[in-house]
Amino acid sequence: METRGLYGEIRANRRRSALLALVLVGLLGLTGGALGAAYGSAEGGLAVALATGAVLLAIAWFGGGRIALAASGARRADRQRDRALVNVVEEVAIAAGIPPPETWVIEDSAPNAFATGRDPRHAMIAVTTGLVDKLNRDELQAVVAHEISHVRNLDVRYMTLVAVTVGAIALLTDFAVRHLAWGGGPRRARNRQAGGLLILVAVLVAILAPVSARVLQAAVSRRRETLADLSAAELTRYPEALARALEKIEADPEVLEAANRATAPRYIVNPVRSFEARARGWLRTHPPTEERVRLLRSLVTPGASS
Amino acid sequence: MLGLGLGLVLLIFLGLFVVVAGWLIVTYNGLVTLRNQLQNAWAQIDVQLKRRYDLIPNLVETVKDYMQYEQDVLTQVTQARAAAVSAQGPAEQARAENVLTGALRQLFAVVENYPELKANENVMALQEELTSTENRISFARQFYNDNVMRFNTRLQTFPTNLVAGLLGFTAREFFATDDEAEREPVKVDLR
Numbered sequence: 487m488e489t490r491g492l493y494g495e496i497r498a499n500r501r502r503s504a505l506l507a508l509v510l511v512g513l514l515g516l517t518g519g520a521l522g523a524a525y526g527s528a529e530g531g532l533a534v535a536l537a538t539g540a541v542l543l544a545i546a547w548f549g550g551g552r553i554a555l556a557a558s559g560a561r562r563a564d565r566q567r568d569r570a571l572v573n574v575v576e577e578v579a580i581a582a583g584i585p586p587p588e589t590w591v592i593e594d595s596a597p598n599a600f601a602t603g604r605d606p607r608h609a610m611i612a613v614t615t616g617l618v619d620k621l622n623r624d625e626l627q628a629v630v631a632h633e634i635s636h637v638r639n640l641d642v643r644y645m646t647l648v649a650v651t652v653g654a655i656a657l658l659t660d661f662a663v664r665h666l667a668w669g670g671g672p673r674r675a676r677n678r679q680a681g682g683l684l685i686l687v688a689v690l691v692a693i694l695a696p697v698s699a700r701v702l703q704a705a706v707s708r709r710r711e712t713l714a715d716l717s718a719a720e721l722t723r724y725p726e727a728l729a730r731a732l733e734k735i736e737a738d739p740e741v742l743e744a745a746n747r748a749t750a751p752r753y754i755v756n757p758v759r760s761f762e763a764r765a766r767g768w769l770r771t772h773p774p775t776e777e778r779v780r781l782l783r784s785l786v787t788p789g790a791s792s
Numbered sequence: 793m794l795g796l797g798l799g800l801v802l803l804i805f806l807g808l809f810v811v812v813a814g815w816l817i818v819t820y821n822g823l824v825t826l827r828n829q830l831q832n833a834w835a836q837i838d839v840q841l842k843r844r845y846d847l848i849p850n851l852v853e854t855v856k857d858y859m860q861y862e863q864d865v866l867t868q869v870t871q872a873r874a875a876a877v878s879a880q881g882p883a884e885q886a887r888a889e890n891v892l893t894g895a896l897r898q899l900f901a902v903v904e905n906y907p908e909l910k911a912n913e914n915v916m917a918l919q920e921e922l923t924s925t926e927n928r929i930s931f932a933r934q935f936y937n938d939n940v941m942r943f944n945t946r947l948q949t950f951p952t953n954l955v956a957g958l959l960g961f962t963a964r965e966f967f968a969t970d971d972e973a974e975r976e977p978v979k980v981d982l983r
Contacts, residue, residue, distance in 0.1 A: 569917060569920050569921075570920055570924075573920065573921070573923075573924035573927075574924070576924070576928070577924055577927040577928050577931055578931070580836065580840070580928050580931040580932050580935060581931035581934055581935055582935075583833070583935050583938075583939075623923070627927075723934070
């Protein structure tokens with residue numbers, strides 16, 4: 487991989503992510519249109535698809551952050567009890583020029599962290615007690631800088647949009663497949679053969695759309711993780727600390743019990759260590775940790791990355 | 793015919809005028825926004841410096857009973873703080889802040905020799921607060937410098953550079969880092 491310098495990387499990341507999001511919305515429309523066509527109204531299908539997306543987006547927009555925090559069993563950080571953590575969050579917020587996000591603590595010895603909230607004013611950062619205990623102050627600062635970068639770069643809002651689009655596609659195809667399988671079928675198709683062809687297309691879309699949506703979502707997620715790593719290095723001017731923190735988190739044998747498949751992509755290092763989450767390249771939500779560490783170390787000695 | 797041609801020319805000039813005036817307004821407002829952000833970033837540094845001044849009396853009060861034989865260090869810290877609070881002008885203030893940082897470092901080096909103090913919860917909390925404050929100060933300065941860079945880049949790139957001077961904007965200076973200040977303590981001109 488060639489190095490483009492920090493600002494080049496950030497620009498490239500933004501460009502690619504925007505393109506991916508556009509493709510995803512197109513895919514949602516296409517799925518709706520194709521499934522709708524099988525029932526006799528492509529426009530109707532399109533409308534239903536976009537309406538489903540809008541409803542899911544509204545839920546995510548106003549409740550998404552709290553839902554994720556509740557799912558992980560976090561508690562509000564206390565200035566006395568979690569003094570260093572609260573301080574580190576406030577320090578990095580100063581470097582980023584955003585109001586300090588609410589800080590939450592997950593009582594779990596596995597080191598990890600995530601950020602949520604639709605914009606810097608509604609942002610929340612959750613950190614496990616394991617992270618605070620196992621990292622030194624510089625490393626903790628680096629991880630917090632990664633999370634604050636997600637907040638400042640509006641990644642949370644962006645990934646929510648992507649997740650909602652993917653969810654809407656899954657919902658639609660699920661519904662359509664069930665309906666077709668239970669023999670409801672399109673009633674309006676006058677010609678049996680044309681109807682059969684339409685059903686075939688609809689089934690194909692129903693199979694392919696969710697899979698390609700997931701692949702795209704994972705690609706967007708990987709881009710945003712890389713961008714957050716680079717932004718964190720820009721904030722702390724100390725990429726080595728983040729590289730070391732990532733290595734420590736990766737090497738830690740503990741399993742984060744609070745995480746599940748739905749919340750896993752939000753964390754700094756994917757906490758779900760099953761085969762499918764880790765091994766399949768196309769569905770990875772995070773770039774391989776070794777790759778992230780290599781990129782961070784290449785910032786210290788320009789041109790050292792291969 | 794002639795009247796129509798003249799009208800067209802006038803229209804073109806009017807159009808040009810509107811475009812140039814619009815660009816000037818947008819440029820001016822953009823620069824004012826950046827300058828205000830810059831001033832806000834500068835004010836943030838002062839907020840963090842005050843935070844440090846407020847912490848020091850607490851610290852001195854907490855450790856002084858244990859450190860009866862180290863009154864010099866404590867006096868140094870107290871004096872350095874007083875000098876920093878009353879410093880006039882950026883250059884003098886920068887120097888006073890550097891002295892204060894040095895005095896605090898010395899104090900914590902001495903604390904290392906007192907196991908009771910090292911284990912004291914209040915001292916540990918104050919030490920964490922001061923470490924954090926040092927970080928806040930340097931991050932606030934870094935953020936200020938980031939803003940200076942954005943402001944200066946806008947000012948010095950085409951086409952803004954054509955009118956920035958006329959609109960009354962001048963490039964700002966970067967805040968020199970502590971390391972440079974330590975290398976050449978007398979020469980630094982910190983703003």
